[in-house]
Amino acid sequence: MDVILFYIAGAVAVIATLLVVTRLNASHALIYLVISLLSIAVIFFLLGAPFAAALEVVVYAGAIVVLFLFVVMMLNLGRSSIARERRWLQPGMWIGPVILTSILFLEMIFVISSGVGTTLGEQVGPKAVGRALFGQYLLAVELAAILLLAALVGAYHLGRRYLRDRREEPML
């Protein structure tokens, strides 16, 4: 168990994030964004925050990036073609993400195979987080719920008009 794991994951995060910002294709950028989020989840795990690491993977990489992908695919629908799909399957497109995720994968193998002390430093487990979250931070949780409800209503409003009158041009 070594602190070098943190520096490897941090380097992967910086490289992947730089590649996110410099990509021209949105799908490629989202793939690198997933790698960046996964490496930050590794860092959370090393910092002794396993619950935050799980949330990073589930909510960020699992939900938010997929939401982005839905919109990108939706907007690309008219212009997609078999030739472009074939071009996306060239080795040059996926070799970078594979290398970066292989580094994280080897790190995970090393951490799992090196025994029980899987965290550097002191660990703050899910139980402590949940107790604080629904104890002293209960009001903030309810405020976050109201925020999410407002976002749900707003997203429904914006998306519904897109479906209803895409033919005519209302200027409001």
Next chain:
Amino acid sequence: MTAITIPVEHVLVLAAVLFLIGFTGVLVRRNIIFVLISLEIMMNACGLAFVAAGARWAEADGQIMFMFILALAAAEVAVALGLVLQLHRRFDNLDIDIASELNG
């Protein structure tokens, strides 16, 4: 457990670097999808700083702030992607410089 702890300064430097990359992305890119992705990177860097601070003091508060940032990011991305759909419908383009009517 006498483990080697990660220096919190290095984690904060990493968070600052990621935040600056995201900030540069917001300033440089003109495609609204990339602007939103860069905003996500910036929020994620803030969450990393919070978790690092929580790990430094071995308290749960850092992770709780990270969860609130997560909720904020989810709410922001839902509304912003609705706006992306509207922009695509009105202008058939994702360049944010097109929607600059408020400039006057």
